[in-house]
Structure formats: C-alpha cells, structure tokens
Amino acid sequence: MGNTLFDKIWDAHVVSSKEGFPDILYIDTHFIHEVTSPQAFDGLRKRGLPVLRPQQTVATADHNVPTWDQHLPIKEELSRYQVDMLTKNCAEFGVELYGLGHPYQGIVHVIGPELGITRPGGTYVCGDSHTSTHGAFGAIAFGIGTSQVEQVMATQCLLQSRPKRMKIEVNGKLQNGVGAKDIILYIISKTTAAGGTGYAVEYAGDTIRSLSMEGRMTICNMSIEMGARCGLIAPDDTTIEYVQGREFAPKGEDWDKAVAYWNTLYSDDDAQFDSVLNFNAEDIEPMITYGTNPGMGIGVTQHVPVTADVDPTEQKSYANSLAYMGVHDDESLIGKPIDYVFIGSCTNSRIEDLREVATFFKGRHKADHVTVWVVPGSKQVQEQAIAEGLDKVFEAAGFPLREPGCSACLGMNEDKIPAGKYCVSTSNRNFEGRQGPNSRTILASPLTAAAAAVTGKITDIRELLAEGELVG
Incomplete structure (x- = not known):
C-alpha cells in the first residue's frame, strides 16, 4: 500500500516512535512572534537553557503592531510592551528578528513563504493557529501552544500524535x-x-x-x-517556480538536490x-458568512438558513449567533449596508490579493460612509505595491495603503472595528468580538470585499464586472 504525502513527510521527521506514545517529531523551522513567545523565553531563562537552534528560529513582530506611523512608538501599552519584549528576548537568545523597520518584517505566515524559508517537505510550527498556511508548499505546518513553543525552542522537537x-x-x-x-x-x-x-x-x-x-x-x-x-497541497511546477530565487531558497547544487526530492512529494x-x-x-459562487463561525457561510445569492432546519441541539446557539449578527432566518444579505471593509490578514494580504483588488478599484471610488483598510502582509508586499503604483489606485479610490501587520484580523492592536458595526473582512475568523468588542464580521474574498467597499452594501461581485472582465 502506498503512502500519503502527509505520511511521507511525517515519517521523514520522526526522531523516535513507540507504540502507545506520541511520536517525537523534528521541526525544521520555528516561527515566533510577540504574543506567544514571552512566556516561552521566560521558561528557558528559568531553567538556564538556550534556544537550541536559533538559526532555525525566525522571529517577527506582527500581531500587536500599528499599521500607521510605524516609525513612532506604539501607543497601546500592552502592545508596546510585547513588541519590546520580543526585541529583548531575541537579542538575549541570539534569534534573528525581523522587527518594525526591518525590510523583512511582516505577518509571520506571509514572510516565511516570500523569503523562501518555507519549502516543500519541511515541518513548520508557530504559536499561531494559521501556521497551516505553509502547508500550501507540500509541508506539514501547524499551530502550537505556548508550552510547546518553549519545547521547540529547547529541543527543536515536539511530542505529537499522528492525525488521521x-x-x-x-x-x-x-x-x-x-x-x-x-x-x-x-x-x-x-x-x-x-x-x-x-x-x-x-x-x-x-x-x-x-x-x-x-x-x-x-x-x-x-x-x-x-x-x-x-x-497541505502536493508541490508541483507552480510551487518550484515560486520558491526559486527567493532570499533563503537553496542555490546551485543544493537547489537541484532539493527539487529532485520535492518531485517525490505526492500521495501514491x-x-x-x-x-x-x-x-x-x-457549484461555488462568491461566498459570505452570516454567523459567528466560519462554517456559517452561504453563497452571496443564497438566503440565511432557517433555525428550525438546524440540528435541534444547536438551535439555541444558532439563534444567538443570528441575533448577535443582526440577521434573520431566510434573509438575503444582498443589499445589507456595511460600515467597514478590511482587506488584509495572513489569509489575503499578499501582492496578488492587492493587485486583484487594485484592478477592480481602478476607476471606482469607495462609498462615502464606508471605511476601507487595505493592509499589506509584509514590508516586501508594501514596497512591491508601491513600485507597481497600487497605492495610487487605492488613494484615488478614497483610502490609503496602510503599513504591514495583522491589523483588523483580531482586536489586539489599534485597528479595531467599533461595536455594532459591520465589517466585510478578508480575514479568517468571524467570532463574536474578533475584530473588536461587539463588532460584526462578514468573511469574504478580496473581490467581494472590494465590491462592498464600492457599493456600501453586500453585493454580488459578478454583477459589477464588465463584460469580458476576468477576475478571480
């Protein structure tokens, strides 16, 4: 019987395996940021341990950073403290830091791929749920808790049970x-x-x-x-072309050997x-969410499901979710007014996302009552967008290109959605208060978000595309 792609990578990284116990899994690269690393560094300090392999640890500041005036001190006290602690800890333990002002600074799951750190066949972890992003390269990548962050710092390994x-x-x-x-x-x-x-x-x-x-x-x-x-997704020519020539990608003979190995990475x-x-x-049309978890999604032309049709054990929480969002059974959300649009996060802040929405915004202007935040995922994305003139397109559409960071994906920095306001967001979570206390989040694609920004309401992007205009 053949092996899955996942099993091939997992087996290549198992240091020790005993029946009835989790495997000891070797981690190729550990990404860290300012939120989940302070306690881990403190744990090492208390035990007198170093970071075992600092050259395989990559740090950046992203969650708590402002996306405006990054050259000035951070206003929020907790955010400033966490970013300062990351700087001090990385200096003490010899970890490379891509902090504010560094040309490689950005959202951790954006900079890994764009720098060529993320590669097929590797294992990648970070104290952040969306580490799964790196699996797009044919790699095993997952989020870990703070105690596990310390474990990887100390040993470059993790105790892990193999998933289905x-x-x-x-x-x-x-x-x-x-x-x-x-x-x-x-x-x-x-x-x-x-x-x-x-x-x-x-x-x-x-x-x-x-x-x-x-x-x-x-x-x-x-x-x-x-x-x-x-x-994860098996690597192919698209993957290899993306990685080639990036800052930390293999070079010369190492590149040839790497590609030869990557070409073996597929499920038999x-x-x-x-x-x-x-x-x-x-069957897939432009999607939006209507509730308070990402599974509560519908095609933009569909109606909100009726509470009576939901599993009886979930009807109370379902009704509470609709009440929080201010939507009703069997309601169409087409035409529903919105207040904010956020285009960014580790889900949709790459240069391709910005190019796509800039193409749509060209010759269009945002609705007067809508606040639009377009936040690049990294300094490199920001500089590329400026080099291509995308910032000018956004300015003409009525809003500026901001500076890189996690921004309004989560209510952990200065970019928060006010209570009761609706935000069409390209981020990944629509939990209650995710983007700010009592804020209301509608998840969508960059194009659907851009359409809402222009019309001021939930809109089917397909109705705004000119004949022959291909996007998506």
Whole structure:
C-alpha cells in the first residue's frame, strides 16, 4: 500500500516512535512572534537553557503592531510592551528578528513563504493557529501552544500524535469572480467548523492545481477553521517556480538536490485516506458568512438558513449567533449596508490579493460612509505595491495603503472595528468580538470585499464586472 504525502513527510521527521506514545517529531523551522513567545523565553531563562537552534528560529513582530506611523512608538501599552519584549528576548537568545523597520518584517505566515524559508517537505510550527498556511508548499505546518513553543525552542522537537488523513478534491472550472477564498469558505460551509477535527487535510483536484501559490496559501490557511490539524497541497511546477530565487531558497547544487526530492512529494495512487470528499468548482459562487463561525457561510445569492432546519441541539446557539449578527432566518444579505471593509490578514494580504483588488478599484471610488483598510502582509508586499503604483489606485479610490501587520484580523492592536458595526473582512475568523468588542464580521474574498467597499452594501461581485472582465 502506498503512502500519503502527509505520511511521507511525517515519517521523514520522526526522531523516535513507540507504540502507545506520541511520536517525537523534528521541526525544521520555528516561527515566533510577540504574543506567544514571552512566556516561552521566560521558561528557558528559568531553567538556564538556550534556544537550541536559533538559526532555525525566525522571529517577527506582527500581531500587536500599528499599521500607521510605524516609525513612532506604539501607543497601546500592552502592545508596546510585547513588541519590546520580543526585541529583548531575541537579542538575549541570539534569534534573528525581523522587527518594525526591518525590510523583512511582516505577518509571520506571509514572510516565511516570500523569503523562501518555507519549502516543500519541511515541518513548520508557530504559536499561531494559521501556521497551516505553509502547508500550501507540500509541508506539514501547524499551530502550537505556548508550552510547546518553549519545547521547540529547547529541543527543536515536539511530542505529537499522528492525525488521521483526509483528502478533499475540487475539480472543474470556477465561475468568474470566484477565487481561492470562496473555495475554502464553501468547503467549510459544507463540512462545518468541526468537520476536519482530528485530520490532516490534503487538497487535490484540477481546480486546486490551477491556483497560484497565493491562492493555495489561502486554502491551507483556513484549514484550521474546519477543525483540521493542518492542510497541505502536493508541490508541483507552480510551487518550484515560486520558491526559486527567493532570499533563503537553496542555490546551485543544493537547489537541484532539493527539487529532485520535492518531485517525490505526492500521495501514491494506492495511498489510503481515512476520509475523502469531492466538490465541483462550478457549484461555488462568491461566498459570505452570516454567523459567528466560519462554517456559517452561504453563497452571496443564497438566503440565511432557517433555525428550525438546524440540528435541534444547536438551535439555541444558532439563534444567538443570528441575533448577535443582526440577521434573520431566510434573509438575503444582498443589499445589507456595511460600515467597514478590511482587506488584509495572513489569509489575503499578499501582492496578488492587492493587485486583484487594485484592478477592480481602478476607476471606482469607495462609498462615502464606508471605511476601507487595505493592509499589506509584509514590508516586501508594501514596497512591491508601491513600485507597481497600487497605492495610487487605492488613494484615488478614497483610502490609503496602510503599513504591514495583522491589523483588523483580531482586536489586539489599534485597528479595531467599533461595536455594532459591520465589517466585510478578508480575514479568517468571524467570532463574536474578533475584530473588536461587539463588532460584526462578514468573511469574504478580496473581490467581494472590494465590491462592498464600492457599493456600501453586500453585493454580488459578478454583477459589477464588465463584460469580458476576468477576475478571480
């Protein structure tokens, strides 16, 4: 019997395995940031331990940083303290830090791929749920808790039990205006927010293969939102072309050896999965969420499901979710007024995302009552956007290009959505208060978010596309 892609990578990284116990798994690269690392550094300090392999530890400041006037001191006291502590800890323990002002600073799950640190066949962890993003390269990548952050710092290994394996195939041609974010929101709406619990999910099919690396990262990024341990996609020519020539990618003979190995990374034809799901791309339309978890999603032209049709054990929480969001049974959200639009986060802040929305915004202007935040995922994305003139397009549309950071993805920095306001967001979570106390989040693709910014309401992006205008 053949092996899955996941098993091939896992087996290559097992240091020790005993029946009845978790495996000891070797970690190739450990990404850290200012929120989940302070306690781990303190733990090392108390035990008199160093960071075992600082050259395999990559640090950046992203969650708590402002996205305006980054050259000035951070205003929020806790945010400033955490960023300062990261700087001090990295200096003390010899860890490379891409802090504010550094040309490589950015969201941790954006800078790893763009710098060529993330590569096929590797194992990657971070004290952040959306580490699954890196699986788009044909790697095992998952989030860990603070105690595990300390464990990896001290040993470069983790105790981990092997998850079950799931394959999700998507085949067919996407509709115009439909992209990777719509695919994953559609999958989560069908599997529910717990449908992937206990699984490592491999995405396959010709629709997935047609996506760029940016699109694949969006898919894998949100694997955690259906409860999966991680998501991954087998590497191919698209993957190799993306990695080649990046700052820390292998060079010369090392590159040739790496590519030869990467070409072996796929699930064998006779590999067995614990679960297999199939979806047709033609069935996917632009997606939006209506509730308070990412599984509460519908096509933009569909109606909110009726509470009576929900599992009886979930009806109370379902009704509470609708009440929080101010929506009703069987309501169409088309035309619902919105207040904010956020285009950014580790899900959709890469240069491809900014190019796509800039193309749409060209010649258009935001609605007067809507506040729009477009936040690049890294300094490199910001500089590239400026070099391409995307910042000028955004300014003409009525809003500036901000500076890099996690921003309004979570209410942990200065970019918060006010209570009661609706935000159409390209981020990954729509929990109660996720973007600020009592804020209301509607998850969507960059294009659907851009359409809402222009019209001031939930809009089917397909209705705004000119004849022959291909996007998504």
